[in-house]
Amino acid sequence: MTYKFGYIAVVGKPNAGKSTLVNCLIQNKVAIVSPKAQTTRNNILGILTTQTYQLVFIDTPGVHKSKNALDKFMNKNIRSAEGCADVILYLIDSTKGLEDFECDYLKSLQQNTDVEIVIILNKIDLIKKTKLLPLLQKVSELGFEFVLSLSAKTGENVDDLIQLILQFLPDSQTKNFVYDENYYTDKSLKFMVSEIIREKALNFLNDEIPHGLSVNITKYEQKSTLLIVEADIVCEKESHKSIIIGKNGAMIKKIGQSARKDIEELVNTKVYLNLFVKVKKDWRENLNFLTEFGYKNEDW
Ligand SMILES: Nc1nc2c(ncn2[C@@H]2O[C@H](COP(=O)(O)OP(=O)(O)OP(=O)(O)O)[C@@H](O)[C@H]2O)c(=O)[nH]1
Ligand SMILES: [Mg+2]
CATH class of the missing domain: 3.40.50.300 (P-loop containing nucleotide triphosphate hydrolases)
Incomplete structure (x- = not known):
């Protein structure tokens, strides 16, 4: 073979x-x-x-x-x-x-x-x-x-x-696989959880908040059959914060419910998800924030 x-x-x-x-x-x-x-x-x-x-x-x-x-x-x-x-x-x-x-x-x-x-x-x-x-x-x-x-x-x-x-790709006589056959990505579950929250926020919010969103997980704890996740949705302006929260909290609730469903499927346990919205002006320019949110280049 x-x-x-x-x-x-x-x-x-x-x-x-x-x-x-x-x-x-x-x-x-x-x-x-x-x-x-x-x-x-x-x-x-x-x-x-x-x-x-x-x-x-x-x-x-x-x-x-x-x-x-x-x-x-x-x-x-x-x-x-x-x-x-x-x-x-x-x-x-x-x-x-x-x-x-x-x-x-x-x-x-x-x-x-x-x-x-x-x-x-x-x-x-x-x-x-x-x-x-x-x-x-x-x-x-x-x-x-x-x-x-x-x-x-x-x-x-x-x-x-x-x-x-x-x-x-060239043929090899030996099994030259680099990754464990049971894995389908290099990313951690925690990374994927934060991405799911960002995906729901991007999909539910309209073009008023085009790119300036990030998600920062502040708590990630597995307690027997429950995963507890707390996360900040970080935006750049106070006006964006109001849009993300929505009227009487309707938008953040919608993002949270939809994200929780997908996260539960991913981790295969019940999930308690608590979302907060934070404003960090110009975070896309701020190297400290970028590092904190996991966007890090080795030479920074
Ligand atoms: N109809 C149709 N829609 C597609 C197809 N491929 C992607 N899309 C849609 O195109 C949009 C962008 O898809 P993504 O996979 O996020 O594109 P991307 O190239 O990864 O985008 P970035 O991460 O922003 O660089 C989504 O709404 C997808 O559902 C396709 O083959 N057919
Ligand atoms: Mg993409």
Whole structure:
């Protein structure tokens, strides 16, 4: 029997569907998803293990220009994922097409890496196949050989992607898996709990609070069959705080109820969840806050 192992970086613009694809590939939810741009902030590993291969997908934050310290942290994550990958998947939202800045990004990626880059035209469930032709043309003009169209949401063509990735990875006579076969992510349950709360907040709140939200777990205690979690939802303005709390606390209650349900499924025990809302002005610029919330670069 021969075995294969590889790291696969999943990159692309915010909202292209990277986290949805990683969840679909590993058939487990490791990364939160929302219609808002810049949902993912940390690199998250999604690990797919079978008898004969282990594929480690690195979900990354969306490629964007740095405006603040949090953006720099996110962009550094993308570069480190590209640096350690055996294969790079570049996701494009087919309904949006390819922007000029993405073409520049892709050209520099081609020049700076030796590994195979697969271009993925995602969200094909939303678009007629004939509408893909101009995009396919543009991608081939950029000189990319491997292009696959799929839907991360419905799973259409996702098996083909796995087969393509496997072709790029060398065979090994020994079982060269790096991760324990029982794990499907590198992240702790505590991290995933904080992300679930952030996902619910992002999904329930409208565009008035686009990116400036963070979740900080202040208490995480397992008491026999009950997990006690206390967390701060941190925003940047007093006006945002009122929106998050909602009329008579209705919004925070909705976020809490929905998060508790998902957390209970994740940890498989009853959960007591208590949420608070805190204002920390300009926290995305403040290195102390970023470190406190787990967004830390080694060189800070
Ligand atoms: N219809 C459809 N929607 C999709 C598909 N893939 C992703 N989406 C939706 O697109 C939105 C963004 O998806 P995410 O997976 O959060 O995108 P992302 O690339 O991880 O975004 P960031 O983390 O912000 O960089 C969500 O509303 C998803 O449900 C797809 O194949 N079809
Ligand atoms: Mg994401």
